[in-house]
Amino acid sequence: xxxxxxxxxxxxxxxxxxxxxxxxxxxAHSFDAELLKSPPSxxxxxxxxxxxxxxxxxxxxxxxxxxxxxSKMASEILARKxxxxxxxxxxxxxxxxxxxxxxxxxxxxxxKPLLRSLLMPxxxxxxxxxxxxxxxxxxxxxDDRFQHDLLLSxxxxxxxNESYEQTKILVEIPWLEIDTSNVSVSESxxxxxxxxxxxxxxxLPISK
Numbered sequence: 001x002x003x004x005x006x007x008x009x010x011x012x013x014x015x016x017x018x019x020x021x022x023x024x025x026x027x028a029h030s031f032d033a034e035l036l037k038s039p040p041s042x043x044x045x046x047x048x049x050x051x052x053x054x055x056x057x058x059x060x061x062x063x064x065x066x067x068x069x070x071s072k073m074a075s076e077i078l079a080r081k082x083x084x085x086x087x088x089x090x091x092x093x094x095x096x097x098x099x100x101x102x103x104x105x106x107x108x109x110x111x112k113p114l115l116r117s118l119l120m121p122x123x124x125x126x127x128x129x130x131x132x133x134x135x136x137x138x139x140x141x142x143d144d145r146f147q148h149d150l151l152l153s154x155x156x157x158x159x160x161n162e163s164y165e166q167t168k169i170l171v172e173i174p175w176l177e178i179d180t181s182n183v184s185v186s187e188s189x190x191x192x193x194x195x196x197x198x199x200x201x202x203x204l205p206i207s208k
Contacts, residue, residue: 007078008200009119011088014127015160016151017137019180019188023127024086026189027196033082036073038091039066051146056100060107063092064114071119089118089171090126094163098156104167115171123199125176125192126168131157133181174199 010027012020021037028035039047043066050062067089074083093111097104108115129137131154138151150156168175176195180188 007080007082008122009074009078009083009085010196011085011090011121011124012127013087013090013124013164015129015134015157015164016147017134017141018127018129019185020086020127022185023125023189023192024084026185027192028084030189030193031082031084033084034077036070036077036083036085038070038085038087039063040069040073043069048146056096060092060096060111063096064111067092067118068114071117075119085121088121088124089115090124090164090167093170094160094167097163097167098160099150101159104163104170108170120171120173123174123176123196124168125178125195126164127188128177128179128181130179130181
């Protein structure tokens with residue numbers, strides 16, 4: 001579902017430790033935007049239990065339901081303010097595809113009735129990070145066991161990267177790729193802001 005708002009809806013995507021959450025917070029502040037994060041309330045409170053205990057299909061529907069909730073929240077906010085979102089549909093598809101070894105196209109076909117009701121963003125910013133930088137950043141972050149095991153698996157991270165590459169072409173949305181490897185947060189932010197201006201023009205001016 002395409003939006004018809006004057007305020008833009010921008011989503012940040014990418015594998016763990018690519019810098020999504022940091023950049024989402026900085027962009028929300030820079031652009032005076034509302035920050036949303038997947039999964040949102042009330043889904044966030046049961047995320048860990050779903051990851052560790054739910055059946056694969058139940059887990060997929062949990063994240064799709066979270067995306068539907070974000071879509072509803074964004075639609076309400078965009079009437080008055082810009083929206084920056086940390087993860088959305090692409091993470092749902094890429095991670096489930098990688099974990100369950102299912103082609104992303106199958107998931108899109110399977111979830112198509114639900115996808116028609118989702119508000120699509122004006123721009124997806126896909127943050128990339130090489131394996132060396134990812135592992136270096138992992139030393140500074142505490143994760144639960146499920147996420148920790150996935151993060152340390154070279155094979156899974158490779159499959160996840162491939163899943164994102166396949167997923168990004170399944171929905172026709174403007175896509176901006178930024179590599180955050182071996183650069184500072186400020187340098188990444190500057191590159192992202194320049195990319196947003198290139199893609200969206202003056203639709204997203206920096207707040208003063």
